[in-house]
Amino acid sequence: MARHRGGGDLVRLLMTLLLAATPLLAPVAAELEEAEVVPTAPPQVASSSLARGADEGLDDVPADVRCASWRLAAEANNLAPWKAVPAECAAHVRAYLTGAAYRSDLELVARESAAYARAAPLGGDGRDAWIFDIDETLLSNLPYYADHGYGLELFDHLEFDKWVERGEAPAIPSSLKLYMEVLELGFKAILLTGRSEGHRGVTVDNLNKHGFHDWDKLILRTAADRKKTATIYKSEKRKEIEAEGYRILGNSGDQWSDLLGSSMSARSFKLPNPMYYIP
Amino acid sequence: MARHRGGGDLVRLLMTLLLAATPLLAPVAAELEEAEVVPTAPPQVASSSLARGADEGLDDVPADVRCASWRLAAEANNLAPWKAVPAECAAHVRAYLTGAAYRSDLELVARESAAYARAAPLGGDGRDAWIFDIDETLLSNLPYYADHGYGLELFDHLEFDKWVERGEAPAIPSSLKLYMEVLELGFKAILLTGRSEGHRGVTVDNLNKHGFHDWDKLILRTAADRKKTATIYKSEKRKEIEAEGYRILGNSGDQWSDLLGSSMSARSFKLPNPMYYIP
Structure with missing residues (x-):
């Protein structure tokens, strides 16, 4: 260069x-x-199924190993956009989410995030920002997804909205710990969510009830944002955040669309989520 | 926006x-x-060990699950730079690499890559390019790493050079299949490697012996590139490739430094590699 x-x-x-x-x-x-x-x-065509002919080379691999590969590919952003967990991986994903592995993965990402946060050179002028997504990042919708096949069912907006409106999503413990440490270090927390503005009240209550307080901003999707992809919507909001003078030093999200795009954070952390994909 | x-x-x-x-x-x-x-x-401080106090929340998690989390975090680019596989994960990484999981992960990434390649709108003017890294992408150094703890030992340049000079690295079968399909589709293959120019001859022989032919370019590191990080070196080379009129539509690599930086590919695919990290 x-x-x-x-x-x-x-x-x-x-x-x-x-x-x-x-x-x-x-x-x-x-x-x-x-x-x-x-x-x-160009749009990447989704591969239809994990189990294919012998020429694909995976037919002799146990289903659980193939499904672990699918999950890894999702986390490394190697998959084409997908609408539901492959049927053959339903049991694998359920076992992952309800066993120790999901929690362990969450804990390790939180630990790496905290190590980065502690080493970050803060300006100390109140403009050092850390962006957090909400669903599957600060709050867990596992109770909802437990009733809906852990990602096996196609996403149902109406049903999910009912769940959101109950305001009962628990905190992800490792994320709560990271959130508190990041605030303690002097970062401003900015919550940037795909939830709609109409859910502001219930979202604030839900967050508060489970220990999240003292954020600088809570940005929800307005009517004007409704048709945008999350990548566009969140990129635009990050640009606005920067225009207000914030330095976005950290960003935590369970979707690549929380992290990629423009006005990206100095460092991004991808929390695991094998249940759904948001473009 | x-x-x-x-x-x-x-x-x-x-x-x-x-x-x-x-x-x-x-x-x-x-x-x-x-x-x-x-x-x-800012530089992210590496977390020293996976096994820590109870406050870290992972002490009750089996070592194999913790190590799977470490491996996932590496693949999702969540880890701070690391110099060797954590000692407690040596057995996990060895089992992963020598069992079905590594091969399955490689196959799935190759399949997703091929699906993308087939859907890509080629210009058909001989300027559609796909970049491939070599080590752990086209060729496998597993026989070398099997003798060196599968990433547990610190990297030994001299020893590794001796291995490279033998020219006996086998092909990664799923990558060879992808390579041939990508050529068949009309892409130009550009091989961009961190290997040094002095190893051109042995690298060509090694590639040819294992079925890789007909690339457009094989770019190796010159003396002037020696002190650059792989991210910088490869970004610079991609810029030169673009300046020659190529459209970089695909990029396959086992390191994030193969894929990130400037002049990035339209789509990048991260092959698994829990053995080493190159900045």
């Missing part, structure tokens, strides 16, 4: 980066009218 | 993205002298 380059060259370089970060960015790219011709990310 | 914005604003937005993509980008950022004040990614 040349040490000196012109501004136009730089814009082109960064534009390419922006377009290239992920297929999720294609809609962002569409908004960048200054863009030159750069590679666009 | 505003639909119209000034170029300066755009540069700032993209700059932030560039800086924010990952801590690995900090060195890239240092080269961007046009940069305004944006969040920099």
Whole structure:
């Protein structure tokens, strides 16, 4: 990389980066009218099933191992967009979520996040921000998903809204601990959720009831945001947060769409979630 | 996100993205002298051990589950830079690599990659490129690592060079299949490796012997690249590739430093590798 380059060259370089970060960015790219011709990310076709012919090489692999591969691929952002847990992996995902592994994965991500937070050079001017997603990041909807196949059923907005309105989602303990430590260190907590503005009251109550207090902002989706992908919506909100003078040093989310896009955090942490995928 | 914005604003937005993509980008950022004040990614302190006090919440979790969490965190880019597999996870990593799970993970990533490749809208002008890393992506060094604790031992350049010079690294079968399919679809294969230019001959022989042929370019590290991180070196080479008119539509690598940085591919695929970490 040349040490000196012109501004136009730089814009082109960064534009390419922006377009290239992920297929999720294609809609962002569409908004960048200054863009030159750069590679666009075509939609990746989902592979239909994990169990296929012998030529695929996985037919002799036990289902549990194949499903662990599916889960790993989801966490490493290797999968095409998916709408439900593969049927053959329903038992695997249920066992993962209800056993020690999910909790262990959550704890380790929280620990790495805290180690990063402690080493981060804070400005100390009240503008150091940590963004948290809410669902499956601060609060757990496992009680809901336990009644809906742990991701095996297609997402049902109406049913899920009823659950949200009960305001009974428990805290994820490792996330609560991280949240408190991050505040203690002097970060401002900004909660950025795909929940709708109409659920503000119940969300505040739910958070408070389970130990989350003292955030700087709670940003929910307005009517104008409803048709946007989470990647776009959250990128826009992060841009607004930056425009207000915050430095986004950390970001915790269970979806890649919480973390990728533009105005990204200095460091992002991906919490596990094999139950659903939000583009 | 505003639909119209000034170029300066755009540069700032993209700059932030560039800086924010990952801590690995900090060195890239240092080269961007046009940069305004944006969040920099401080080094994340590695957590010393997986087994810690009761307050960490993992003491009651079986070692194998903790080690699976460590491996998952590595694959999701949640870990601070690490120099060796945690001692308590040596057996876990060995079992993973020598059992069905590693092969299954590799197969699934290759399958998702192929599904994406088949759906990609090729320009058909001979400029559609797919970048492949070599070690642990096309070729496997498992025979070497089997003799060196599967990542438990600190990396030994001299010993590893001796292994490379034997030219006996086997192909990763799922990667060979993907490689051939990608060529068949009309992509140009570009091999971009951290191996040094001095190993060109033995690398070509090793690749050919195990079925890899007909790449467009094989890019190795020159003396001038020696002190660069892989992220910087590979970002620079991708920029050169783009400058030659290629559209980088796919990128396969076992390290995040193969995939992140600037001039990123339209879509990147992270192959599993719990043995070593390259910044």
